[in-house]
Amino acid sequence: MRVAVLRHKILTGDYILVSHKFFARGLSVLALQASLVAVPAAQAQDNDLAARFGALESILDVSLSPDGQHLAFIGQGTKQKRQLFIVDTTEGAQPRLILSSDGGAAGSLSWCGWVTNARLACQTFARDNIAGDVLAATNIIAVDAAGGNLRVLSNRRSARSLYADFRGGSVIDWSSTDNGSLLMTRSYVPEVSTGTHLAKKAEGLGVDRVDSVDGTARRVEAANRDAIHYLSDGHGNVRIMATQGFTSSVGQFDPVIRYSFRPKDGGSWQYLSQRDIVTDEGFLPAAVDAATNRVYGFQKIDGRQAVVAMALDGSGTTTTIYKHPEVDVDDIVRVGRNGRIVGVSYATDQRTAVMTDPAIAKMTNALSRALGGKPVVIVDASADESRYIVRAESDTDPGAYYLYVPAAKELRPLLLSREQLATVKLSPVKAITYPAGDGTMVPGYLTLPPGRTDAKGLPAIVMPHGGPSARDEWGFDWLAQYFAQSGYAVLQPNYRGSSGYGDQWYQNNGFQSWRIAVGDVTDAGRWLVREGADPAKLSIVGWSYGGYAALQSGVLAPDLFKSIVAIAPVTDLAQLKDEAMRDGSARIEGKFIGTGPHVREGSPAQNVAAIRAPVLMFHGTLDQNVAIAQSRTMKRALEGAGKRVELVEYPDLAHSLEASEARTDMLRKIAAFLPH
Template sequence: MSLLFLVAGTAQAQEGDAARRFGTLPGVTQVSLSPDGQRIAFVAPNKGQANDLYVVEIADGAAPRRILRASGDPETLLWCRWSSDARILCQVGGREDYGGQIYGFTTLVAVDAAGGNTKVLSTRRGQHARGYDFRGGRVIDWQPGEGGSVLMMRSHVPESNIGSLITKNDEGMGVDLVDVTSGSITVVEKPRRDAVEYITDGNGTVRVMGTHSAAGQTGYLSGMKRYFFRPAGGGDWEPLSTVNLRANEGFDPVAVDAATNRAIGFAKMDGRTAVVAVKLDGTGKGETLYRHPEVDVDGLVRVGRDQRVVGATYATDRRQMVTTDTKVAAMANSLSRALGGRQVYFIDASADELQWLLWAGSDVDPGRYYRYTPAAKQLRPLLEDRPLLSALTLSPVEAIRYPAADGTMIPGYLTLPPGRSDAKGLPAIVMPHGGPSSRDEWGFDWLAQYFAQAGFAVVQPNYRGSSGYGDKWYQDNGFQSWRTAIGDVTDAGRWLVKEGADPARLSIVGWSYGGYAALQSGVLAPDLFKKIVAIAPVTDLAELKEEVERYTTGAIMRDFIGSGPHIREGSPAQNAASIKAPVLMFHGTLDQNVDIEQSRIMKRALDSAGKRVELIEYPGLAHDLGDSDARTAMLARIAGFLPR
């Protein structure tokens, strides 16, 4: 056996180990603290897409006890949370293919904290239902107190039986007070066909309702969502606000503060999203609570079992928090200092708020959950997000700015291999984010870190068309303004080369819209990137417009994609002949976000044009390819494909 063979074999084994470490799903996907603060419930992956609910006593450090399992075919546990010290609620969800159409579904179930006594809380469908509704409902109020019941949004479908006088005419979304042990209900809000959302004050009173009606006889939902409020003393619903979903304008309520009788939500201020409070007294009087001159304030800080609003968050180079609650602010600041500057997020709290569940992480730390006891100043580590990465030295993430062709400075993030301070001589990757109504943020990113471990310099650009920077930056979105968005992406590659990266080993990798951006970059700048990887990409905008017509939001999505020359010019599948670089694509067959036909169309177009292309399909997987083995295999295949 030659030395060269041994070295190659060792390198392959190391790369396979790295793919396994980064491709393995997080060891815990969601955690909840019991009302007494003494136990946690957490969801962890099992083989394939299966996952399990565990309960563990914090004090004695005993092994976790498995309470519930979802098979992954097709159900998985989306989240689980304590409703009382004795009962846990879980949302189960999945996707199924019905006659070539992929539908998502959810169901709410309750289970004893000791296991057993499982009960479905979603509305049951009779055999004579006159329609379909896959919405399993949502908990909107956890009823602070003993926790024997919750307020749930529940959907209803009319039922009738020919030859019988027994009918059920309820239709739409209503609110019920549901006993989590017996399943018995008390109707709080009768179902309404146009109701899509209800908001409580966190103390058991429904104060806001959102409605969304069809536009005329089209069957498609209109672009207007309307909100109504009920006065504090009760009475009929009164108009609160209208949200234009196409323009993303209008007051969009998220929470109700009972103490001040205000709805708290988001609205545009000078082209950027701000947090606004509006009086629930019919005057429409509003007040801006939080705004930022450069970026959108896009998140609320909510704590306690009543989920009261105590602040807001926004992302500049890093995500920041502002809060009016001095206790929460002091805890966050002191904990962040104690944890070496890591970002701290409050996940849950005991009923008396003497115990807090928090998560902390950073760019070089995938994150860990802790229980914090303020009175004792005790911070107890509980669970790691990614224990397989604990032995690795991860790469710091640097916020950067680079110039676009028109001189605009584009924000983004640079991740270099461990120990490197520059990109000189390195193979490099541009990795545009998905969305396009999204943005990258500072922190741990499993894909970027994997590529950095493999020796690549990685740039993640927040190109124009990204959200988070206001209307002017968003433009007409990344499809209608594709030339600007993709131009910014390709300029990230040119910046890397100017920084010393090897132009002969420059590649582009993207997921979802990022996959679209990767392919369209090959059209716009065919000589720039030497390899293209697209995961679950959009490839043909005309086909996408046809696909969205299957759904009730079809008219809104049709307008989002738009009409005109960009439909052809901005579709990589319609311009496959311009692409020079070899293309590698991955796609799940149960992708409800981007139909797998998009990748198949692209492959046929590239094949017809005589280009090098490979499409790897994953049967039964959704948009996120949420399977450890599939992700591990994908990473290993990408590593072997990219120029090193």
């Protein structure tokens, strides 16, 4: 096979070489992807849009070995199967299957990273229904890059434990000071002491240095009963501890998280800050910068989140790193095994990265130009940063991974995020604004069918995002693109109640201020009609809070939408508060939802008499975000009122319905349900 090479001039006198096939001989990663496609070949025909768009991402996770010579990636197959592959970055190398997981109660691979060039650590995740409660457990495991010597690095659960703690911990530092070891959090549960003098007494979350080869561990931070997270400085030193109070008498967590720091030279923990997780007030530490002895984090300035650095010397001195006058600055960009801080990012109409590291800024800008202006994100790097894995995607490109070698100015394609869509021409996404009923201009994103420049005469869909503490961003969206390919105009509104635009836009969140939030959503539908969309074929489709907004729009504007699709929706706010009692989040949910008439008035299940459009709902039975009881309550209420409703339940699936077969089935059912 001849390898095509493109040359892109990106700097004066400099070029990047872009090879269109990564491996010239043997089994290529791209060829292997075709065998991992999560939809049976008989379904993956050119005209089967549901199968193409319903298929999960082909690649879940990609990482680069410390020497930059090996690649690890997790491929997603049929049902919930996930497989870990290792491949050398040399020409002709063949990927080797190392691990395979089947999902559900048997567990799934979440991510993998390199401990050394010969050893990896991975997180596994399992979920099951135990006596009516959906419970989840994680573990950190380690395995040789050649396969074998599989070990569980998390603390093992004991039959003598006084209670269940399914937290498997997390890796907080990959910069091994001991060869083959990791700095990771591990949970400890005290044991029954009857009949033994060897019962464990430690309780809570601590930090251990764990040898990934033999599984031995030594204590770094003693277990703390209230600890929920720790941060290291990227050089093996634990500097930040987060604690959250728990009132045992009522079995509920405190909505305020408190942060402590340990001085650079050691010593006892000292108070740093606190953060209300409902209001986002206070300083949220995110990344320690060892060089300046500061922790970078997020704090409101003028009602919007900004990136702030706080000194770790007890003075509480803060320095504003970056703030934006219109939107929240919501991400800190880090690179390398030490988690070096190189920039920040935020989203206006499109996401923008502001690099504080000149070399990284120059590199990412050059790569973006070489790839046609697509945004570029650094995924991983070798220990000496001589090689990088980067990802590029756009509204019309679901994304691809590349290996970049700066010294050679070489950029090689590695993996496609969604191999199933490689030959599909996707629709551009346009940032728009539309007027709400009170004149406020609401931002959103409009996606039209391929080749269309307006919505005139088209069936249309309003698609509110979930959250509500979230926002939509410009880029690839598999659900919006599916509807556009099916002939619909799709509008995704960032209604008031969305996060990302500061306190004034957030209001009191989308539940307490549901009339404003859902009012903006219904006004999105009215705008589509004014733009020429067919009012007889106007529908609304939403997931999670978006599903709630879809149902509640049928209460607020009964004649606007001709069909309602709600995926994993909240339907009854009082019931949501009751459900929170079972998982210890009642104080948090209670503060978030609030009290008053809006609890009943803002619950679709309590107001079904107003709904006139037919309703189609989907829900996974192992949903921990929104209990399936919410959809079942709505179904009973609608049926009791004589309304047309259907609920499709997917056994053993969680909130995001992560199974290609389920998503494909859902898209087909939605296509048959919507007016078109």
